[in-house]
Each structure stands twice: as structure tokens, then as C-alpha cells.
Amino acid sequence: MITIDENPLISQLLRRADDALVLGHRLSEWCGHAPTPEEDLALANIALDQIGLARALYAEAGARSGHTEDQLAYLRTDRQYRNCLLVEQPNGDFAHTIVRQLLYSAFADPFWRAAGGSTAEEIAAIAAKAEKESAYHLRHSAEWLIRLGDGTDESHRRASAAVEALWPFTDELFETDAADATLIATRVIPDPQAIRPAWESTVGSALSRATLARPSAGWMQTGGRRGRHSEQLGLLLAEMQYLQRAYPGANW
Amino acid sequence: MNERDEALRRRALVCAASVVDPEIPALTIADLGILRGVSVRDGEVEVTITPTYSGCPAMTLIALDIQTALARAGIANAHIRTVLSPAWTTDWLTETARAKLSEAGIAPPPPGASRRALFTEEAPRCPHCGSADTEQISEFGSTACKALHRCRACREPFDAFKCH
Numbered sequence: 001m002i003t004i005d006e007n008p009l010i011s012q013l014l015r016r017a018d019d020a021l022v023l024g025h026r027l028s029e030w031c032g033h034a035p036t037p038e039e040d041l042a043l044a045n046i047a048l049d050q051i052g053l054a055r056a057l058y059a060e061a062g063a064r065s066g067h068t069e070d071q072l073a074y075l076r077t078d079r080q081y082r083n084c085l086l087v088e089q090p091n092g093d094f095a096h097t098i099v100r101q102l103l104y105s106a107f108a109d110p111f112w113r114a115a116g117g118s119t120a121e122e123i124a125a126i127a128a129k130a131e132k133e134s135a136y137h138l139r140h141s142a143e144w145l146i147r148l149g150d151g152t153d154e155s156h157r158r159a160s161a162a163v164e165a166l167w168p169f170t171d172e173l174f175e176t177d178a179a180d181a182t183l184i185a186t187r188v189i190p191d192p193q194a195i196r197p198a199w200e201s202t203v204g205s206a207l208s209r210a211t212l213a214r215p216s217a218g219w220m221q222t223g224g225r226r227g228r229h230s231e232q233l234g235l236l237l238a239e240m241q242y243l244q245r246a247y248p249g250a251n252w
Numbered sequence: 253m254n255e256r257d258e259a260l261r262r263r264a265l266v267c268a269a270s271v272v273d274p275e276i277p278a279l280t281i282a283d284l285g286i287l288r289g290v291s292v293r294d295g296e297v298e299v300t301i302t303p304t305y306s307g308c309p310a311m312t313l314i315a316l317d318i319q320t321a322l323a324r325a326g327i328a329n330a331h332i333r334t335v336l337s338p339a340w341t342t343d344w345l346t347e348t349a350r351a352k353l354s355e356a357g358i359a360p361p362p363p364g365a366s367r368r369a370l371f372t373e374e375a376p377r378c379p380h381c382g383s384a385d386t387e388q389i390s391e392f393g394s395t396a397c398k399a400l401h402r403c404r405a406c407r408e409p410f411d412a413f414k415c416h
Contacts, residue, residue: 037399039390041400045396047307125335128336130306132339132416140392173371
């Protein structure tokens with residue numbers, strides 16, 4: 001286990017990197033199991049984009065904290081992970097995976113587009129790549145949501161259940177704390193609150209085209225950004241970190 | 253840069269530019285715009301490359317292939333630097349690259365296509381028969397930079413380079 005001397009920028013880089021890595025890992029679990037070969041390729045491709053993004057962000061965080069990308073990914077415990085709870089939720093059925101992707105991509109796409117104007121050169125460069133890729137992820141999940149929601153009774157039922165189950169994890173996407181405030185004020189990162197209208201409009205339009213109801217505002221989950229995770233993350237990390245835990249320092 | 257370094261730079265550039273993409277061997281990394289430049293300082297060669305997609309798994313192999321090509325030409329210890337900015341775009345595909353893609357059965361990205369349109373997609377021309385009557389099978393193809401399509405005229409499936 002490593003300890004990290006966090007500052008606002010390192011914390012921010014880890015939050016974004018952890019979102020990407022955990023979601024990328026979840027999507028990679030579909031490899032060889034997706035409903036069709038085309039979808040297997042699609043989910044694996046999106047996983048690859050997410051892991052590529054995570055690597056670029058870990059490299060920046062690591063350059064500031066004195067760690068390698070691998071150390072940050074493999075040698076932190078679940079309490080040191082800073083991802084939002086949405087991305088660690090299990091794949092469930094295909095509808096759950098698609099809804100999770102849509103809710104996340106509808107945030108990530110405008111977030112990275114806005115981050116392209118970051119005053120920190122490194123973040124702007126990473127964002128310029130991420131926003132192009134997230135546009136594809138968003139389109140992929142939105143098109144699937146419409147097919148599932150406006151498909152058969154069974155696909156509608158499953159899509160609807162997924163929206164209900166994952167909705168309480170959406171508020172966390174827009175959360176900010178004192179550390180974020182300084183970065184937002186100096187325009188190092190965009191204000192997630194300012195992304196909300198774009199997210200509402202994308203998600204609202206996809207749900208209505210999919211003939212799915214938007215859940216009413218209710219109780220919302222929180223904690224991931226402070227390292228308080230659901231049981232699911234520990235299980236995910238146990239698998240992802242197994243090799244480095246069993247054979248410390250192993251490499252290709 | 254002194255004359256010797258400049259001569260070395262030109263020689264290294266020719267070598268690096270001849271390296272083919274491991275996933276699309278019909279094209280060189282120069283055709284694709286992955287090769288961003290070569291610089292030399294006091295006899296030390298640095299080659300700059302950029303990924304098409306952030307998670308492109310071919311980057312490590314490309315770096316190794318460049319080092320091998322340079323070593324074959326007697327240029328040892330070249331340093332390979334990966335940059336993200338400016339972000340790679342399909343606009344960097346040269347006309348030669350577009351022609352080579354079609355030749356290899358991969359449709360080049362349609363000019364002026366918008367990747368921002370949420371629910372629409374412009375159909376690329378079939379690289380086999382040239383028909384415009386094509387449909388998309390999947391937004392994600394055999395590599396991160398390609399999508400999967402099918403021609404309604406000749407019924408052949410084909411890869412299309414994504415507009416990016």
C-alpha cells in the first residue's frame with residue numbers, strides 16, 4: 001500500500017482517473033460475454049478509451065505525488081480510491097450497463113469539452129482527447145437506451161428498472177468540495193455544477209425518446225469522492241489488483 | 253542545430269516515417285499523422301508520436317518499431333516521446349493516406365462529418381464497389397479508430413475510419 005500526500009490538484013486528477021479506470025474495468029468484464037460480437041467489440045473499445053484516459057491522468061497525478069501509474073492503480077485500497085459510486089456499480093444486465101454508461105457519459109462528454117479550456121496545459125491536452133472519445137460513448141449508449149426502452153415489454157421493463165436503480169448515484173457527479181473550489185476559481189477544472197443543464201437536457205431527451213420515465217428527485221447517494229465506497233469496489237479491486245498483491249513488482 | 257545533427261535528423265525522419273502501423277499495415281505512421289516530428293540534439297535523436305485514441309494498444313509496439321527501424325540504420329538509443337497535444341484528428345490523414353485506406357478496403361472518414369450529431373451518421377462510400385448505399389453495423393470496429401459497416405449494393409462488410 002502506498003500513501004499519497006494529496007493536494008487539491010492531485011485529488012482532482014485521482015478522482016477523474018479513478019472514474020475512468022473503474023468504469024473501464026467494469027466494461028472490460030463484458031469482454032467475451034456481450035450479447036453480440038459487435039457489442040463485445042464496442043464495450044471493449046469503450047473500456048480501452050477509459051483505461052487510456054486513466055493512464056494519462058495517473059501519469060500526471062504520479063508526476064506530482066512521486067508514484068508510477070501502476071502504483072496508483074494497483075497499490076491503493078478502496079478507501080484511497082476517489083471515483084464516484086456510479087461507475088463501480090456492477091454490470092448487472094445489459095440494460096444496467098447501458099444506463100450506467102449513458103448517465104456517466106452525459107456528464108463526461110460536456111465536462112471534458114469544458115476542461116479543454118483548462119488553464120493547466122496538461123489537463124487541457126488530456127481533455128482534448130477525452131472529449132472526442134466521450135462523444136462516441138454517449139452516442140452509443142443513447143442509441144441503445146432508445147432501442148431498449150422503446151423495444152419489447154421485457155427490454156422496457158429492464159431499462160426502466162436500471163434507470164430507477166442507478167438514478168440515486170447521479171447527484172454525486174456534480175458534487176464539489178473545498179479542494180475543487182480553488183481549482184474551479186483558477187479555471188483549472190470546469191465547475192461540475194455548470195455541466196448540470198447539459199446533462200439534464202441530454203439525459204432527459206434520451207429518456208423521453210426511449211419512452212422511459214425520469215425518476216423524481218429523491219434520496220441521493222454520496223461518499224465516493226471521500227473514499228466511502230459500496231462493497232462492490234472492494235471486490236472489483238481484489239480482482240484487478242490480485243497480481244500485484246500476490247507478486248509485488250511483477251512486470252511483463 | 254549544427255549540420256551534423258541536421259543530417260542525422262533527416263536520416264532518422266526517413267526511417268521513422270517508413271514504420272507501418274501495426275494494425276493498419278497499409279499505412280505508415282507518417283500517413284496517419286501519428287508521427288509528429290524528429291529532433292536531434294548533440295547526436296541524440298528524439299521522435300515524437302501521438303496516439304489516435306488514448307487507449308490505443310499499438311503505441312508501445314509503434315515505439316519499439318521506430319527504435320528498431322532506427323537501430324537498423326545505425327541510430328541507437330533514440331528516445332520516443334508521446335504527446336497528447338494537439339489532439340490527433342482524422343483531418344491529419346493525407347490524401348495519399350485516404351487513397352491507401354480505400355485501396356486496403358477501409359473507407360476513409362467522410363469529409364466534414366460531424367461526430368457531435370447525437371443520433372445521425374453520414375454513410376461512407378463502400379471501398380469495394382463505390383456505392384453510397386451503405387449502413388452502419390456497429391460504431392466500434394476491429395480497432396478503436398474504426399467502425400463496422402455493410403454495403404447494401406455489393407453486400408460486403410467493411411471497416412470505416414471514424415471521423416475524429
